[in-house]
Amino acid sequence: MNQQSNLSPELMTTNPDDLLTETKVSDIKLMLRKEPEVQNLARTIDERDQIKILEFGKEPAVQISRFSDQILGNMRTTKVEDSGELLKTLGHIMDKFDAKDFEKTSEGFFGKLFKKGGKAIERLFGKYQTMGQEIDKVYVEISKYQKEMVDSTNMLENMYDQNYQYYMTLEKYVVAGEIKVDELKNSQLPQLESRAQSGDQIATMQLDSLKNAIEVLEQRIYDLEMAKMVSLQTAPQIRLLQRGNTKLIGKINSAFVTTIPIFKNGLIQAVAAKRQKLVADSMSELDRRTNEMLLRNAQNISQQSTEIARLAGSPSIKIETIEESWNVIIKGMQETRAIEEENKRMREEGTKRLEQLQDNFRKMKQA
Numbered sequence: 001m002n003q004q005s006n007l008s009p010e011l012m013t014t015n016p017d018d019l020l021t022e023t024k025v026s027d028i029k030l031m032l033r034k035e036p037e038v039q040n041l042a043r044t045i046d047e048r049d050q051i052k053i054l055e056f057g058k059e060p061a062v063q064i065s066r067f068s069d070q071i072l073g074n075m076r077t078t079k080v081e082d083s084g085e086l087l088k089t090l091g092h093i094m095d096k097f098d099a100k101d102f103e104k105t106s107e108g109f110f111g112k113l114f115k116k117g118g119k120a121i122e123r124l125f126g127k128y129q130t131m132g133q134e135i136d137k138v139y140v141e142i143s144k145y146q147k148e149m150v151d152s153t154n155m156l157e158n159m160y161d162q163n164y165q166y167y168m169t170l171e172k173y174v175v176a177g178e179i180k181v182d183e184l185k186n187s188q189l190p191q192l193e194s195r196a197q198s199g200d201q202i203a204t205m206q207l208d209s210l211k212n213a214i215e216v217l218e219q220r221i222y223d224l225e226m227a228k229m230v231s232l233q234t235a236p237q238i239r240l241l242q243r244g245n246t247k248l249i250g251k252i253n254s255a256f257v258t259t260i261p262i263f264k265n266g267l268i269q270a271v272a273a274k275r276q277k278l279v280a281d282s283m284s285e286l287d288r289r290t291n292e293m294l295l296r297n298a299q300n301i302s303q304q305s306t307e308i309a310r311l312a313g314s315p316s317i318k319i320e321t322i323e324e325s326w327n328v329i330i331k332g333m334q335e336t337r338a339i340e341e342e343n344k345r346m347r348e349e350g351t352k353r354l355e356q357l358q359d360n361f362r363k364m365k366q367a
Contacts (some may be wrong), residue, residue, distance in 0.1 A: 032175040041176035047184060047213040055221050057173035061227040064166050068161070069358075086141055087333045090256075093134045094330060096127055097267075099323050128271050132264055139260050146252045160238045167231040170224055177221040184214050210288075226361050233357055237350040244343035251339060253333020263325035270322055333356040 032038050046052055191211055193205035 010139070024272050027041070028171065029175055032172060033179060035172075038172050038176050041172060044178040045177065045180045045217070047180070047188075047210060047217070050213060050216050053213065053216050053220055056177065056217075057170065057224045057227075058273065060166055060169040060173065061224060064170065064227045064231050086138060086145060087192050087336060090135075090138050090142075090329070091333055093131055093138065094326060094333075096131050097322075097326055099319060122160060125271050125274070128267060132267060135260060135264050139256075139264075142252060142256050142260070146249060146257060149249050151243050153242055153249065154243045156245070160242075163231055163234055163238065167228060167235075170228040170231060174221055174224045174228065177217055177224070181214060181217055181221070184210060184217075187213070223364070225362055230361055234354065237354055240346050240361060242351050244346065246338070247339045248336065248343070251332055251336045255328055255336065259325050259328045259332070263322060263329060266322045270319060 045056060188210060189207075192203050192207040196207045
């Protein structure tokens with residue numbers, strides 16, 4: 001349908017959300033009556049052609065019906081279920097994290113680790129290497145999901161504007177029909193009634209045809225009003241979907257897209273620092289035992305241990321930072337699940353409402 005319009009700037013800049021107020025709708029009708037485009041539409045109505053009257057405004061009315069179907073389709077094809085699987089997967093990965101793995105370990109542990117050799121070190125950190133790879137995969141999927149939600153929100157905004165255009169087009173046809181009805185009732189009808197009362201038989205037949213045309217046109221105006229109400233009540237459903245998407249985008253961005261890289265980088269550095277510390281302490285243990293057997297020189301052992309510890313250094317990211325990042329991600333998962341459940345409930349309610357509106361509209365069309 002051609003969406004071009006010759007309406008005045010005042011009408012074209014009307015906020016679509018204002019249509020929900022009865023006063024604003026009334027004001028728009030008054031302004032439309034003065035629009036040349038609407039007056040031209042009224043002049044195209046031929047009261048002698050009932051078929052054309054029945055088809056008056058047919059195209060925008062059909063578009064509204066198709067458009068509401070499109071909204072329902074968008075509700076049914078949501079990817080909230082996919083995001084739930086992502087959160088579940090991320091939850092399993094985050095469960096592997098244990099802050100105790102990065103706490104200071106007792107000397108007895110290093111003695112056992114020294115006896116078991118380097119393979120024990122690799123086994124200790126193997127799960128964190130795997131965890132980092134799994135986090136990367138989930139991060140990529142979450143980023144894709146966020147982009148899809150942003151695209152969906154933008155698409156819904158376009159749909160909202162398109163729905164407004166449909167509404168205004170229907171309103172033009174309704175007002176044009178009302179103008180024509182007023183003209184017929186106030187001009188032609190009194191003239192024919194006067195002639196019919198004076199005994200003009202042709203005027204009597206014309207009067208009957210005119211009354212029938214007026215009745216058909218009023219019925220058509222009513223049908224267009226019903227289609228317009230479908231458009232009007234579709235707008236809040238679109239906004240409902242947008243608000244749900246916006247909440248999800250904000251939560252995904254704050255809890256996952258931003259925090260996951262911080263957590264992963266901190267985890268990498270903590271693992272590297274821990275590995276260095278374990279190796280350094282293992283070397284210290286080896287040196288101490290060797291020097292005890294060869295020289296029994298406790299002073300040299302102490303000095304060498306101090307130097308190795310100084311070289312090993314401390315990690316650049318504290319374990320508290322990693323724990324805090326972990327808590328943010330877990331909290332984000334919980335809040336996101338809650339938002340998704342609420343959005344799902346609102347979508348189901350909105351879907352039922354739209355389907356009921358469409359069913360009522362079809363029944364009135366068939367009546």
